[in-house]
Amino acid sequence: MRTPTFNWVLWLLGLAALLALPWLVTSEYYINIASQIVIAAILALSLNLLIGFGGMISLGHAAYLGVSAYLAIYMTAHAGFGQLSGALIAIGSTTALAMLFGYLSLRASGLGFLMITLALGQILWGIAYRWASLTGGDNGLGGMKRPHPFGLDLTHPAIFYYFVLFFLGLALWCIARFIQSGLGQSLQGTRDQPRRMRALGYNVWLIQWLSFVFAGFWGAVAGLLYAYYHQFVSPQALHLTTSAETLLMVIAGGTGTLFGPVVGAALVVILKNVVSAYITRWLILLGAIFVAIVLFMPEGLLPGLAAWIHRLKECLHGDKKTTGVSAITKDRV
Amino acid sequence: MTTPALEVSGLSRFFGGLPAVRDISMRVPAGERRLLLGPNGAGKTTFFNLIAGDFPPSQGEIRIFGENVTRKSSNQRTHLGMARTYQIITLFPKNTLLHNVVISLVGLRKLRFNPWSDLRQQAALWDEAQATLALVGLDHLAERTVMETSYGERRRLEIAMALAQKPKLLLLDEPLAGLSADERKDVQHLLQSIPRDVTIVMIEHDMDVALAFADVITVMQHGQVVVEGGRADVVADPKTREVYLGH
Numbered sequence: 382m383r384t385p386t387f388n389w390v391l392w393l394l395g396l397a398a399l400l401a402l403p404w405l406v407t408s409e410y411y412i413n414i415a416s417q418i419v420i421a422a423i424l425a426l427s428l429n430l431l432i433g434f435g436g437m438i439s440l441g442h443a444a445y446l447g448v449s450a451y452l453a454i455y456m457t458a459h460a461g462f463g464q465l466s467g468a469l470i471a472i473g474s475t476t477a478l479a480m481l482f483g484y485l486s487l488r489a490s491g492l493g494f495l496m497i498t499l500a501l502g503q504i505l506w507g508i509a510y511r512w513a514s515l516t517g518g519d520n521g522l523g524g525m526k527r528p529h530p531f532g533l534d535l536t537h538p539a540i541f542y543y544f545v546l547f548f549l550g551l552a553l554w555c556i557a558r559f560i561q562s563g564l565g566q567s568l569q570g571t572r573d574q575p576r577r578m579r580a581l582g583y584n585v586w587l588i589q590w591l592s593f594v595f596a597g598f599w600g601a602v603a604g605l606l607y608a609y610y611h612q613f614v615s616p617q618a619l620h621l622t623t624s625a626e627t628l629l630m631v632i633a634g635g636t637g638t639l640f641g642p643v644v645g646a647a648l649v650v651i652l653k654n655v656v657s658a659y660i661t662r663w664l665i666l667l668g669a670i671f672v673a674i675v676l677f678m679p680e681g682l683l684p685g686l687a688a689w690i691h692r693l694k695e696c697l698h699g700d701k702k703t704t705g706v707s708a709i710t711k712d713r714v
Numbered sequence: 715m716t717t718p719a720l721e722v723s724g725l726s727r728f729f730g731g732l733p734a735v736r737d738i739s740m741r742v743p744a745g746e747r748r749l750l751l752g753p754n755g756a757g758k759t760t761f762f763n764l765i766a767g768d769f770p771p772s773q774g775e776i777r778i779f780g781e782n783v784t785r786k787s788s789n790q791r792t793h794l795g796m797a798r799t800y801q802i803i804t805l806f807p808k809n810t811l812l813h814n815v816v817i818s819l820v821g822l823r824k825l826r827f828n829p830w831s832d833l834r835q836q837a838a839l840w841d842e843a844q845a846t847l848a849l850v851g852l853d854h855l856a857e858r859t860v861m862e863t864s865y866g867e868r869r870r871l872e873i874a875m876a877l878a879q880k881p882k883l884l885l886l887d888e889p890l891a892g893l894s895a896d897e898r899k900d901v902q903h904l905l906q907s908i909p910r911d912v913t914i915v916m917i918e919h920d921m922d923v924a925l926a927f928a929d930v931i932t933v934m935q936h937g938q939v940v941v942e943g944g945r946a947d948v949v950a951d952p953k954t955r956e957v958y959l960g961h
Contacts (some may be wrong), residue, residue, distance in 0.1 A: 420760065497802075500910075517907065534903055540809065544947045552813060558829075558830055559829050559830075561832045561833060561834060562828055562829050562830055562831055562832060562833060563820055563823075563825035563826050563827065563828040563829075563831060563833055564826065564828055564829040564835050565829065566817065566820065567826045567827075570806065570817050573806055573808075574805075574806060576802055577767065577800070577804040577805075577806075578789075578817075579767075579787065579788040579789045580768075580788055580789075580792060580795055580797075580798055581789075581792060581817065581818050581821035581822075581875070581879070582789050582792035582826075582879070583789055583821050583826055584787075584789050585789070587827075588826070588827075590879035591827070591829070595829065690902070
């Protein structure tokens, strides 16, 4: 059995940097940007489950972010529910929605699947936009206050950052376990050889549906944190551009890798929030960076960098031996 | 009368107006080695795909060990004891040989739906996969990725993945296709070593190898069965010559 590569030093360095961030970056603005990155990373991680590990390209993933955020705000600020019950309803209902959307979307594959997810996402956007009495329409829905779990003051930017960072860690842990589990491995098999998997006794549809629901659950968690962060939600959260941005994060960081979407989320959120303050046409820069990634690192930033480092090491050691990389067994960066 | 391993009756499949398989009826008793012969385009692989459940028949019925599976999916049929190999090798090229066999083993276990247990920690599973690879003589290459193996080794891996599931009915689609003379001997030897309680239905073009292997031979042409019987009968039948030589 292949021994997984697990660079503890890199892990610890990365973890230390993330934990030390509020001390390194004293500006509240940048701590808030970091919180946004973390929330976007959770959403990108959940989409990566579908795209990277399942081969199901979805353009409707903003649905889970938006629905969860709308529900959390509506339940706590308008329907009189407490923070915990509001959060549970938001996550539970959004996961149930993922069950329905998965059932509908998985009636097709490839382009058909993409179009159904796009259509379902746009239906929700239309509802949020037009059903003004419930959703506030174009004005959005606000009035939410951040909760105080275990006495933590989440209005403080650094504490909120650690709060969302905890959920990112939890998401990474659960997803890492999932991709090495029987179901996760089955999902990757259905991505590569669906016909063969059926012949081996796997119910491909059921495996994809269960994974779709799991991805929807983490999308809902991201939506809840989004609601806590902004204390406001508008139809923009459900819009196609949000789904496309998330897709961009996954592709830029590296599909089918554990940490790629986190890097992709950091890239897109920083460009969107920080670089846009200095460059008016930041979208052109984002486009240029994306084209460069596709041209020079088609597998994404993280696998691309890993490959470059690997080649550099080979050059330094004069070792030309290449080894195949197992998509399933080998832990990927 | 014992229940046959495979029984098809009046099986047809049309692609648009084109009949790929026409009104085939066949009974394969348990433990039999059945050979499907026929020129390219005779409908052998389509017939195989119908039995395997890759697509439904236009007409007719399929029974595996007495159970009507006509409307069952291919994965449900696999759980009844059927396994198959492919004419065009269908493996997981970036994975190790060992992992390919593990994927095959997990297909019949509840573990395939487990979202939490780390597959790498299932030592018994990996040991079983290693033992299966030893059965086909590939244990020394267990840690190699499929990409790093030869065509003949991949053919043997295909068979290993099917055997790992301990099938009662094994469908082999041209297991010797594209192999060198030495590799053919290896695979031939491997096929001979499969226990007799496993029913085998095989498509093969190499007459010498196939005739030595089969108990009963079915010759197909234009989607239909033209000759069926024992080795001597089929070889002596003028229709067989007509199918292969055109006169």
